[in-house]
Amino acid sequence: xxxxxxxxxxxxxIIQGGMARxxxxxxxxxxxxGGGLGVIGAGAMSADHLREExxxxxxxxxxxxxxxxxxxxxxSHLSKRVDVxxxxxxxxxxxxxxxxxxxxxxxxxxxxxxLTVVSTVAMAKRCVQYxxxxxxxxxxxxxxxxxxxxxxxxxxxxxxxxxxxxxDVEYAPLIAAGGIxxxxxxxxxxxxxAEGVQIGTRFVCATECNVHPxxxxxxxxxxxxxxxxxxxxxxxxxxxxLTDNYAEISAGIADGKIDPGELESFExxxxxxxxxxxxxxxxxxxxGQCVALIHKEQRAAEIIKEIIDRCxxxxxxxxxxxxxx
Numbered sequence: 001x002x003x004x005x006x007x008x009x010x011x012x013x014i015i016q017g018g019m020a021r022x023x024x025x026x027x028x029x030x031x032x033x034g035g036g037l038g039v040i041g042a043g044a045m046s047a048d049h050l051r052e053e054x055x056x057x058x059x060x061x062x063x064x065x066x067x068x069x070x071x072x073x074x075x076s077h078l079s080k081r082v083d084v085x086x087x088x089x090x091x092x093x094x095x096x097x098x099x100x101x102x103x104x105x106x107x108x109x110x111x112x113x114x115l116t117v118v119s120t121v122a123m124a125k126r127c128v129q130y131x132x133x134x135x136x137x138x139x140x141x142x143x144x145x146x147x148x149x150x151x152x153x154x155x156x157x158x159x160x161x162x163x164x165x166x167x168d169v170e171y172a173p174l175i176a177a178g179g180i181x182x183x184x185x186x187x188x189x190x191x192x193x194a195e196g197v198q199i200g201t202r203f204v205c206a207t208e209c210n211v212h213p214x215x216x217x218x219x220x221x222x223x224x225x226x227x228x229x230x231x232x233x234x235x236x237x238x239x240x241x242l243t244d245n246y247a248e249i250s251a252g253i254a255d256g257k258i259d260p261g262e263l264e265s266f267e268x269x270x271x272x273x274x275x276x277x278x279x280x281x282x283x284x285x286x287x288g289q290c291v292a293l294i295h296k297e298q299r300a301a302e303i304i305k306e307i308i309d310r311c312x313x314x315x316x317x318x319x320x321x322x323x324x325x
Contacts, residue, residue, distance in 0.1 A: 003173040004196035007133060008092060008113060009064045011035035012308050014186075015115070015136065015175060016300075017200025018068020018094050019144070019286070020044040021275040022211055025053040027300065029060035030208035034301030035308075038065040039094055044272070047080035054088045064091030066115070071095035071103060086110050094136060094198075097145060098123060101130040108133075115175065117198075119147025119154065121161045127172075128162060134173050135162065136198050141179025143201050143227070143288040146234050151178040152192070159193030181290035183310020190315070199307070201288040206300040212278030215285065222291040238285035242270060 004013040014036035016028065020043030028038030040057060042050045050067070057065050067090050069081055075097070082103060085093055092113040095104070107114045108131055116127040117136040124135050137158050139151025149157070155176050163171055176189035177198035186197045203209060205216050218238060228239045230246045237243060249266055252258030267284075274283025298306070 002195040004134060004175060007173065008037050010037050012304055013175075013196030014304055014307065015039065015094070015196060015198040016203050017177070017198055018042070018066070018096070019200050019204070021271050022204055022209060023068065024210055025056035025060060027203060027206060027209045028065045029057045030206065030300035031203065031304070032061045032063035032065045034304040036304050037092065040065070040067045042067050042081050043070050045081070047077060047084050050081055051084045051088060054084070054090055066090050066092035066094055068094045068096060070097045071100045072097040073099055082106065085112065098127065101126055104130045104132055117177065119149060121157055124158050124162060132172050134175055136175045136177050137194070138198070139178030141289040142177060143236050143291070144286040146178070146229070146236050151176060151180070151189070154178075155189060155192040155194050163193070179288045179290045181288070181293045183307040184314045185290070186307055186311040187314035187318070190311070191318075201291050202294055202303060203300060204287070205294050205297045206303060207297055208300050211275045214278040214280050215275055216297055218280045218285060219287060219291050219294055220296060222287070222294070224292045226291055227287055227289055235284070235286065236288065238287050238291065240285060241281045242283060
């Protein structure tokens with residue numbers, strides 16, 4: 001029972017990543033029923049669609065679940081999505097791509113826990129200052145939009161920067177994210193100072209996840225060099241024709257042969273093209289480097305149990321090795 005479990009009212013300190021076009025009510029409810037915190041990814045949803053998904057999740061589970069919002073001034077329909085969350089009151093929100101730290105107080109006043117996804121020490125400190133209940137530290141191994149610091153380095157950096165020496169003092173717990181898919185990785189994150197983990201990529205291959213079957217097949221077949229990073233605002237995804245074309249267009253823009261506006265139109269709709277339509281050659285297959293560690297489709301509850309059992313076993317193994325020396 002970690003501080004994260006107490007904060008969110010969950011059994012296991014596992015947060016499901018709020019992935020746009022992936023994390024719908026069925027997956028979120030399944031993760032929550034399995035003992036973690038399921039999260040609805042609202043990034044591509046209209047306000048009405050988000051309301052429907054929250055209510056659907058509530059009909060599928062009596063456990064806490066959350067909603068992920070892109071808390072950025074440039075995010076379309078943010079204010080409408082915020083209004084829906086404030087009205088429907090899920091247990092928690094996870095906020096990504098943050099530049100609107102001012103909205104943290106609105107959720108807290110409504111009794112909603114606020115978990116902020118950060119990739120730098122400066123943003124973590126700012127979120128804590130504005131009242132974030134927990135910090136999700138996301139390393140560059142993650143899928144989708146990423147920062148530049150690895151999870152292995154980011155977690156201890158934030159631990160040293162944020163946590164008081166006096167453990168009796170109230171503080172926002174640290175949750176590790178980015179490239180985590182297994183129990184021994186979770187054990188490593190806890191050793192680095194985290195009190196829980198956020199996992200996205202592995203839950204794409206949960207039975208309850210409604211992405212196209214071709215996407216799950218692509219994830220399961222992925223190997224250690226499957227992902228690449230593209231864009232000025234970096235995005236990690238599985239290498240395919242889209243990422244190759246992206247590189248060609250970017251080179252053409254740099255040479256002055258292609259109008260920069262073409263890149264925006266080229267990217268439009270590509271995440272839905274893969275995740276919903278199953279075009280795994282020309283759509284965005286956003287995935288973390290841990291995709292190489294996924295070998296089969298499983299129910300969400302089975303994934304959670306496997307991770308927790310392996311984590312406990314690994315910690316016990318490390319403890320025995322230390323004591324034997």
